[in-house]
Amino acid sequence: MTYLTKPRLHHPTLPANRIGYTRRDYEGKVSTLCAGCGHDSISAAIIQACWELDVEPHRLAKLSGIGCSSKTPDYFLGQSHGFNTVHGRMPSVLTGANLANRDLIYLGVSGDGDSASIGLGQFAHVMRRGVNMTYVLENNGVYGLTKGQFSATADAGSKSKRGVANTEAAVDTVSLALLMGATFVARSFSGDKKQLVPLIKAALAHEGAAFLDVISPCVAFNNHPGSTKSYDYVREHNEAVNRLDFWPSRESITVDYTDGGVIEVPQHDGSILKLRKLAADYDPGDRVNAMTHIARAAEKGEVLTGLLYLAPDAEDLHAHLNTTDVPFNKLGEKELCPGAGMLERINAALR
Numbered sequence: 315m316t317y318l319t320k321p322r323l324h325h326p327t328l329p330a331n332r333i334g335y336t337r338r339d340y341e342g343k344v345s346t347l348c349a350g351c352g353h354d355s356i357s358a359a360i361i362q363a364c365w366e367l368d369v370e371p372h373r374l375a376k377l378s379g380i381g382c383s384s385k386t387p388d389y390f391l392g393q394s395h396g397f398n399t400v401h402g403r404m405p406s407v408l409t410g411a412n413l414a415n416r417d418l419i420y421l422g423v424s425g426d427g428d429s430a431s432i433g434l435g436q437f438a439h440v441m442r443r444g445v446n447m448t449y450v451l452e453n454n455g456v457y458g459l460t461k462g463q464f465s466a467t468a469d470a471g472s473k474s475k476r477g478v479a480n481t482e483a484a485v486d487t488v489s490l491a492l493l494m495g496a497t498f499v500a501r502s503f504s505g506d507k508k509q510l511v512p513l514i515k516a517a518l519a520h521e522g523a524a525f526l527d528v529i530s531p532c533v534a535f536n537n538h539p540g541s542t543k544s545y546d547y548v549r550e551h552n553e554a555v556n557r558l559d560f561w562p563s564r565e566s567i568t569v570d571y572t573d574g575g576v577i578e579v580p581q582h583d584g585s586i587l588k589l590r591k592l593a594a595d596y597d598p599g600d601r602v603n604a605m606t607h608i609a610r611a612a613e614k615g616e617v618l619t620g621l622l623y624l625a626p627d628a629e630d631l632h633a634h635l636n637t638t639d640v641p642f643n644k645l646g647e648k649e650l651c652p653g654a655g656m657l658e659r660i661n662a663a664l665r
């Protein structure tokens with residue numbers, strides 16, 4: 315048996331959300347990952363975020379690649395749609411699904427090996443196309459599933475468990491996402507649920523490509539002194555630029571810059587992000603400023619976390635392509651096949 319089904323026992327006093335579900339309704343199978351793996355904390359944060367957001371499980375599609383991280387969609391949202399794709403290919407399969415049915419909420423889960431090596435091209439293109447999705451990269455600096463080889467996100471100088479130093483430059487996934495045009499870019503830590511849950515909620519509500527890099531220590535192969543992706547290292551070097559609160563709101567919204575460094579940012583769906591500024595000179599609306607801050611922090615060995623960039627005018631791939639509001643998978647033959655006469659006219663126009 316490769317998985318364990320959770321017993322369906324609900325405590326009668328478990329709180330329910332607005333649509334009547336308890337947190338248990340957002341769980342999946344029992345995790346088979348190593349005890350203490352950061353990825354399990356991210357699954358717990360996804361469950362919490364979806365419960366708090368009142369997501370209807372059948373309206374969410376979770377897709378992943380290959381790796382310990384990519385196994386995790388089996389451990390949450392057991393009543394949602396799921397597709398465990400091939401190594402590094404989650405973005406293209408998700409893009410196809412999103413184009414066919416724009417009505418679902420798309421959550422892509424990947425690892426640093428899956429996204430920064432074999433899937434680097436796919437990652438870059440799904441960001442620049444603005445596919446409406448939340449891309450969660452569970453970043454541990456190693457290929458956990460294949461026994462701990464350095465991945466492309468391992469910092470130069472970082473040491474393996476056997477003491478060998480990585481000599482290659484790291485791919486910085488948040489910088490790359492910014493460069494490729496992602497409209498929501500954040501970094502967090504699996505050990506910081508208070509920061510991570512609101513970031514996941516905000517990313518799910520964002521219309522466009524939302525990228526969330528989560529440092530997620532691998533306790534089996536990359537949690538020793540000398541690693542820059544260990545629990546201790548990230549706790550000691552975590553520099554949060556802001557803290558986020560998220561309100562799903564159905565009321566009318568106005569932008570309000572209140573005192574004390576709190577910024578309110580309305581979203582397309584009517585929800586509000588409340589950003590508490592921690593770094594006075596950090597403006598999450600300025601892409602170039604974000605890239606400079608990330609590069610400076612990396613030079614000092616700091617892990618910059620929080621909402622790093624949010625485009626005020628975000629749009630998704632469907633807006634770029636001017637597709638119909640009705641999802642393609644709901645259109646009938648009449649709409650999808652305009653007939654021989656129309657084909658003739660199109661061909662004539664191109665001659």
Ligand SMILES: Cc1ncc(C[n+]2csc(CCOP(=O)(O)OP(=O)(O)O)c2C)c(N)n1
Pocket residue numbers: 380381382383384401424425426427428429432452454456457458459460465
């Ligand atoms: C085409 C292909 N090449 C290589 C592999 C072997 N492989 C499986 S998982 C993996 C890397 C996983 O690393 P990451 O995405 O960081 O996930 P983690 O296990 O660290 O969470 C590799 C190289 C594969 N499954 N398929």
Ligand code: SF4
Pocket residue numbers: 346347348350351352353382383454458459531532533534535
């Ligand atoms: S090998 Fe590492 S990444 Fe995989 S489950 Fe164990 S701790 Fe997590």
Ligand SMILES: [Mg+2]
Pocket residue numbers: 381425426427452453454455456457458465
């Ligand atoms: Mg990894």
